[in-house]
Amino acid sequence: MTISTNPTSSRGERTPPGVALWWKQTRKAILPPLFGIGGFLLFWQLSATLGLTKLAGPLSLFTEERTRELLFYPFFDRGGLDKGLFLHAMSSLSRVALGYTLAAVVGIAAGIAVGLNKGLDRALDPLFQFLRMVAPLAWVPIALVLFQNNQPAAIFVIFVTSIWPILINTAEGVRQIPQDYRNVALVLQMSNRNFFTKVLIPSALPYIFTGLRISIGLAWLAIIAAEIVMPGTPGIGFFIWDAYQNSYVSDIILGVIWIGAIGLILDRLMVWLQNRIAAGQ
Amino acid sequence: MTSLVQVQEIDKSFPLSGGNTYLALKGINLDIRKGEFISLIGHSGCGKSTLLNMIAGLDLPTGGTVLVDGEAVRRPGPDKMVVFQNYSLLPWLSVRENIALAVDEVMPSLARAERDAVVDEHIAMVGLGAAGHKRPGELSGGMRQRVSIARALAIKPKLLLLDEPFGALDALTRGNLQEKLMQICNEHDLTAVMVTHDVDEAVLLSDRIVMLTNGPGSMIGGILEVDIPRPRQRLTVVHHPSYYSLRSEIIYFLNRQKRVKQWQAKPHKVLARHGLEKVNLDLGFVPLAACAPLAVAEAKGFFSKHGLDEVQLVRETSWRGVTDGLVDGTLDAALMPSGMPAWMTAGGHGGAPLPVVSSLTLSRNGNGITLAKRLADEGVHNVDDYRRYLQSHQRQPHRLGIVHPASMHNLLLRYWLASHAIDPDHDVHLQTIPPAQMLADLKDGSIDGFCIGAPWLDRALADGHGFTVAGDLAIWPGHPGKVLGVREDWALAYPNTHIALTKALLEACQYCAKSSHWGEMSELLSDRRYLGMKKEVIWFSEASADGSSTVPHHLFFGKGVNRPSRSEHLWILTQLARWGEIPFPRNYVEILERICAVGVFSTAARELGLDAVSYQRGAIELFDGRPFDVDNPIDYLNAVPVHRDFSVAEIPIGVPRALAG
Numbered sequence: 001m002t003i004s005t006n007p008t009s010s011r012g013e014r015t016p017p018g019v020a021l022w023w024k025q026t027r028k029a030i031l032p033p034l035f036g037i038g039g040f041l042l043f044w045q046l047s048a049t050l051g052l053t054k055l056a057g058p059l060s061l062f063t064e065e066r067t068r069e070l071l072f073y074p075f076f077d078r079g080g081l082d083k084g085l086f087l088h089a090m091s092s093l094s095r096v097a098l099g100y101t102l103a104a105v106v107g108i109a110a111g112i113a114v115g116l117n118k119g120l121d122r123a124l125d126p127l128f129q130f131l132r133m134v135a136p137l138a139w140v141p142i143a144l145v146l147f148q149n150n151q152p153a154a155i156f157v158i159f160v161t162s163i164w165p166i167l168i169n170t171a172e173g174v175r176q177i178p179q180d181y182r183n184v185a186l187v188l189q190m191s192n193r194n195f196f197t198k199v200l201i202p203s204a205l206p207y208i209f210t211g212l213r214i215s216i217g218l219a220w221l222a223i224i225a226a227e228i229v230m231p232g233t234p235g236i237g238f239f240i241w242d243a244y245q246n247s248y249v250s251d252i253i254l255g256v257i258w259i260g261a262i263g264l265i266l267d268r269l270m271v272w273l274q275n276r277i278a279a280g281q
Numbered sequence: 282m283t284s285l286v287q288v289q290e291i292d293k294s295f296p297l298s299g300g301n302t303y304l305a306l307k308g309i310n311l312d313i314r315k316g317e318f319i320s321l322i323g324h325s326g327c328g329k330s331t332l333l334n335m336i337a338g339l340d341l342p343t344g345g346t347v348l349v350d351g352e353a354v355r356r357p358g359p360d361k362m363v364v365f366q367n368y369s370l371l372p373w374l375s376v377r378e379n380i381a382l383a384v385d386e387v388m389p390s391l392a393r394a395e396r397d398a399v400v401d402e403h404i405a406m407v408g409l410g411a412a413g414h415k416r417p418g419e420l421s422g423g424m425r426q427r428v429s430i431a432r433a434l435a436i437k438p439k440l441l442l443l444d445e446p447f448g449a450l451d452a453l454t455r456g457n458l459q460e461k462l463m464q465i466c467n468e469h470d471l472t473a474v475m476v477t478h479d480v481d482e483a484v485l486l487s488d489r490i491v492m493l494t495n496g497p498g499s500m501i502g503g504i505l506e507v508d509i510p511r512p513r514q515r516l517t518v519v520h521h522p523s524y525y526s527l528r529s530e531i532i533y534f535l536n537r538q539k540r541v542k543q544w545q546a547k548p549h550k551v552l553a554r555h556g557l558e559k560v561n562l563d564l565g566f567v568p569l570a571a572c573a574p575l576a577v578a579e580a581k582g583f584f585s586k587h588g589l590d591e592v593q594l595v596r597e598t599s600w601r602g603v604t605d606g607l608v609d610g611t612l613d614a615a616l617m618p619s620g621m622p623a624w625m626t627a628g629g630h631g632g633a634p635l636p637v638v639s640s641l642t643l644s645r646n647g648n649g650i651t652l653a654k655r656l657a658d659e660g661v662h663n664v665d666d667y668r669r670y671l672q673s674h675q676r677q678p679h680r681l682g683i684v685h686p687a688s689m690h691n692l693l694l695r696y697w698l699a700s701h702a703i704d705p706d707h708d709v710h711l712q713t714i715p716p717a718q719m720l721a722d723l724k725d726g727s728i729d730g731f732c733i734g735a736p737w738l739d740r741a742l743a744d745g746h747g748f749t750v751a752g753d754l755a756i757w758p759g760h761p762g763k764v765l766g767v768r769e770d771w772a773l774a775y776p777n778t779h780i781a782l783t784k785a786l787l788e789a790c791q792y793c794a795k796s797s798h799w800g801e802m803s804e805l806l807s808d809r810r811y812l813g814m815k816k817e818v819i820w821f822s823e824a825s826a827d828g829s830s831t832v833p834h835h836l837f838f839g840k841g842v843n844r845p846s847r848s849e850h851l852w853i854l855t856q857l858a859r860w861g862e863i864p865f866p867r868n869y870v871e872i873l874e875r876i877c878a879v880g881v882f883s884t885a886a887r888e889l890g891l892d893a894v895s896y897q898r899g900a901i902e903l904f905d906g907r908p909f910d911v912d913n914p915i916d917y918l919n920a921v922p923v924h925r926d927f928s929v930a931e932i933p934i935g936v937p938r939a940l941a942g
Contacts, residue, residue, distance in 0.1 A: 180369035183339055187357045188386045188436075198382060202373045 060250035067250040081234055081242070085258055092223050092235040093262070095151075099158025100219045107163045107215070108208060111170025112200070121171065132164035136222040140229045150233050154226040161222035162215035166208070173207025174200060209274040216270050220263045236262075285350060285472050286313035286336060286440060292344035293331055305331050307498040309345070311491060318466055319474045320483035322531060323493030323502075324538055329476045330366075330444055332493070336474060337363050337442050349440060359387040362438035366445045368425040370417040370432075377413040380404065380432045387436040403435040407461065423454035427461070434465065441466075443475040447482065456515055459485060467512055480531045484509075485518055490527070492534045495542050502538070505530060522678065525727075529715065536598065537605055544611045555588035558775040562592045562782065565603045565615035567684075568812040569716065570735035570819055571644040571763040572616055573802050574837060576811050578789035586788075587781040596810070599715040600685035604630050607637065607768055614771070614782060616643060619761035620853045622876045624687035627854070627863040627932050634934050636769035639845050640783045640878035640885070643790060644762040645836040646754060648690055649738045650697065651747040652730035653723050664701045664750060671708050681705075682714040682722060682731030692856040693756050694732035699923035700905045705860070706925070723747055734762065735835070736812065736819045743818055757903045759836060761849050769875060773939035779878070783885040787843060791891070794838035796822065843886075845877040848911045852901050855914045861925035865918065866932040875937065 041058050048057030061067050074086035114121045139160050143153035181203055185195045227237025236258055243251035288311040294302040305328040313319055321329040334340035336347055338357040347354040349361060357363075370379050380400045388396060404413050407427040417425050426446060433441055446462075447455040463486055466473055477483050483490045487507050494502040509521045518524055544563075552561045566572045575594055578584050584592040595612060597603050604625065606612035619642065628634035652661060661670045671679055683691040695705040705711055709729070714722060716737050722728045723746050730747065741747035753760060765786055772779045792798055799821045807816035821835050836842050850873050858865035866872050886892060901909045910917055918927060 178369075180365055180367060181371060183357070183363065183365065184369050184371070184383075186339060187337065187359060187361070187363050188383055189356075189358055190386055194386065199371065202371070205373075 056249045056253065058253070061254055064248075064250040066248065067254055070251065070254055081232075081238065083234060085236070085239065085254070088234055088236045088239045089258055089262055091233075092227065092237065095154055095226075095235065096158055096219050096223050099155040099222075100162055100216060102155070103159045103163040103215060103219070104166055104212060106159075107166030107211065108170050111167045111208075111211075112174055112204075114167070115171040115174025115204070121175075128164060128168060131160075132168070136161040136218075136225045137229070140226060143226075144230070150230040154223070154230055154233065157226040158219045158222045162219035165214040165218065166211040169207045169211030169214070170204060173204030176207065177203045205277065206274075209270070209277070213267065213270040213274065216266050217263060220259075220266055224259060283315055284312040285315045285317075286311070286474070287348040287351075288312075288332075288336065288345075289348065290345035291332070291335060291342045291347065293328065293335065293340070294343050303496075304498045305496055306342075307500055309499075309501060311501065311504075313472060313474065315472055316470045317472055317488045318486055320487040320490045321474065321476045321493060322478065322480070322483050322490055322535075323499065324495055324535060324542070325478065327493045327496050327538075328499040329493050333363075333442055333444055333474060333476050336440070337361050339363070359383075359436045360439045362433040362436060362441060364426075364429050364433045364441065364443040364446050366448060368417070368422075368429045370425055370428055372417050375414050375416055376404065376409060376420070376428050379417070379428060380435050383432045383436050399435055403431040406434065406465065407431040421454075423450050423458060426450065426458060430458075430462065430465075434469070434471075439472065441471050441473040443473060445476050445478065448478070455479075455482070460515055462486065463511075463513060480528055480535075483531065484524060484527050485513060485515060490531065492531065495538045502534060503530075522680075522727075525718075525722075526712070529718070533599065533601060537602065540595075540602070540606075541609065541611060552591065554590060557588050557778045557781055559613070559778045560588060560590045562589060562613040562778070563595050563606075563611065564592055565595045565597050565606050565612040565617075567597050567600055567603065567616070567716065569647075569737075569763075570806065570812075570821065571647055571835060572811060573793045573806060573821070573835075574643050574786050574789040575616055576805050576808075577792050577798075577802065578785050580805055581789065581792060583785040583788045583792075584782075587785040589778070589781055589785060594810070598717065600688065607766070608632060608635060610768075614765060614767040616763050617766040618685055618688035618690075619764045619849070620687035620689060620692060620857065621685070622764065622766050623850050623853045623872070624857055624863065625766075626872055626876055626934060627857070627866055629687060629857060629863045634932050636875055636934050636937070637766045638769050638772050638876055638878045638881075639764040639766050639850075640772075640779060640881035641765040641786055641790075642761050642763075642843050642845060643765055643786060643837070645759050645842055647762050647835040648693065648732060648734045648753040648760075649749045650694055650730065650732045650751045650756075651723070651738055651741050652750045653726065653728070654746050654748060655726060656729060657748050662750075664697070664703075667750065668701060668703050668708075671703065679709040680712050680728045681709050682719045682728045682733070683711050684716050684719075684733060685713060686860075686862050687853075687857065689760055689762060690732040690734065692853065692860075693753060693760065695860055696856065696903065697751060697756050699921070702922075704923050720744070720746065735821075736814065739820065740814075740818050754834075755904055757901075759842075761846070762835070764845070768940070770938055770940040772878065772881070773937055775940075776881075779881055780885050780888070783881055784889055787838075787882075787885055787891065788889060790838040790843060793821075794836070844882055845879055847873045847877050847879075848901060848909075850876050851911055851914055852909055855909075855918050858927040858929075859918055859921060859924040861927060864928040864930040864932070865915065867929055868931055868934075869914065872932065872934065875934070 045057035045059055047053050048055060061071055070085055074084040076084040077087055114124060136157055139157045140153070143156040147153040147156060177200060181199050185199050190198070223235065224237040224240070227233060227235040228241045231238055231241060236255060240252055240255040243255060288309055291306055291309040292304070293306040294304045297303050309332060321332060323329050331340060335342050336354065338354045338361060354361070371382070374382060377400060380403060381396065384396050384399050388399070404410055407430055409424060409427055409431065412420060412424060417428065420428070430446070447458055450458065459482060465471070475486065484507060490505040490507060492502045492505070493499045505527055507527060508523050509518050551559045554560045564575060566575050579592065579594055595606070597606065600618060600621070603612065603615045603617055604621070607615060607625070608630070622637040622639045624630065625635045625637045652667065656667070656670065659670065661667050681694065683694060685691065691711065694711070698705045698709065703709065712728065714728070716733060719728070719731050719733055719737055720741055723731065723741060730750070742749065765783065767779060793802060802821065803816040803819040806812045806819050807814060812819060851869065854865065854869055854872070857863045907921070915929065918924060
């Protein structure tokens, strides 16, 4: 028989309404980033308006008619290279998907081979360490010479940029399989196939996913580099390059926003996938 | 009983960086019978896990073979299932899936439903029915280990190998799991080998305990049979008479290994100085009031005065440590019970006869026979009461504690009992217990009494747990107590050092004999390095603790006190033979001649200007007035009232030879 008048001391007697409660719980997570981004945009716009930089401010996305159109109509297709930004992004993404899938398949396979075989590891490790230091842009001319064609060359650049983290992490994951698990497999006299599917892969999975996550970012970085240098192919990289050629500064800004957003979504996607598949480890 | 596992002459070495090899195990032989539970115990790094891995086939020996069921082990297999120290469960699989993985792998011929039944049966066996769907990460350590055991048992191995299975668990969980494992092993008649460093766990679970010495080149240092009947209960095994002796045996072994390791860690070059062959000595002692001369010689600088600059006093917890220290050469010399030189020279310690010489008797008296207070409460006040008490309580075991078979306590206690028509082997059981444990045993009633030296004797009285039924002065006043003993080959290699040591200790004895020094000595001995107990319980005078009495109980110095006496050692030889400790040596004259370094004593006394003490004692006579005829020891032996069937034999002690090096 107690009468509580203090809502904070006894939850449930006088709970705030739904929205207020939600706000109470989430404001700490939402407000600071909101202030951060808002402040940055304000600073940028001010410096553009005051003429401190030549770069157009964020408001130009709306004030420039051409850019506004691109912003609000991402799906139009007038044929050729004159497409909405979503379609540009899609052709870039399909290229990334191809190159990245190739890198994942080859990287995981080679990583397992290198992780299991010490001799192979010693033979190839210096080569890998060297190649992974080569920037995506440096691969472009080599790719063009190699394939004589923009499309496969772009895919190759994505492949060769994103394979290393996958390969190196997979190899490390296989090397790091605890001796205990190997002993269990030995004592049970597991077949190689069962060892592979039941012990090796599950055990190395967290490492493989770390590699895949790093690589997806790299692959996305590489596509922009590839497309900028290989004009004539639709894609978000080409779009930015084209806008620059025409001095459409606000278009460039819009393109950059698309790139950042897609990169972020890809990364979150990988995290989500990782949590789903490799959970419980 | 057929042997399931035969470990034959196993050697194992590991390559080290730098091209050398480390020899981990050397010459291991072990037969394991079907249905037996074996524990491997030893200090960390002794190679016990390596041995287990070689039985499992996870590691191969560099020499020798392991046979399981007559077949050499070349690779691991499910017939030799291992329960790993850190459980080794696959974290991405549930409990069920972990066990099913093993069952599927090992029993592919069974139908799906049958395999499921096996998995369920074993999950239930370890009591994890409700947790089958959980991942290892969601389980406690104890539950994980139960899963690991269930997985091992589910594939029906011939041999179960456990590598410190309960090492990482809290005490309560460990106890429960030990009982569970014991129950499962009993029900399924499993053969198991377990690596452990837990002494109680080893005693509780094992049929045999294999003790490994320290590496490099670890060997089996001893195998103990655990004769506690099964089924065992964790709470009741501790009351089994063997429990504590097994336990103390293992602890002694482990401590001994530690001591040897510490000794090996130090450089042991013989330092010659001041015309002495060796001035760095390790001197063993057991903390007793009678160790006063050693403590005084160290504290008052008598060792350095006689040129022995680097004398280290090594405290042992039992006389066995002194014996082993002399046998393996980690001790140069030691304070020892007066019976020990004869006992070791005659091979009483179990090895080859090891001639030990004594140049000095360090103390006389200082012992007494104590009975538990609870006996006094039942009307036992003297030996005749005790005899009647034994007759009326024949069904109970009657244990009396002694510190060592070769100590005067044992011989006096036996003599006293036998003289009062109590057979020391049939009517009572004499058990060797380290001095420090006696009080606890007297308190909890596992022994009726003991014969022991000061200060333990006085502490039992002071604590009110016991009463003196016979003082040593009433049995044999002036009997030899502790002597200085060294190996004969050591004495021959370092003759001048031997004389210097005798001089230092004789001078210390002289110091100890002065009643004005007793207070200071009590204070000194109370130090942690020596006895580590309150100075009030350490006293040297007869009768009382207040120090007012100047009548000495311990005799440290005086006419005929310190000179080694052949007739006393002969009395000891006859008593040791009387109770079957050793055969009576046909060559006893030679043995006595070699035990008693009278020449060393005389030289030492003369150089100290103490010729007066170089005086021989009179005839030996104990309280019962039976004469001891030094010329006819065998007739004497045949005439004493109670004796075992003794034999007379030549004891081969070879010719005197100096220590090589």
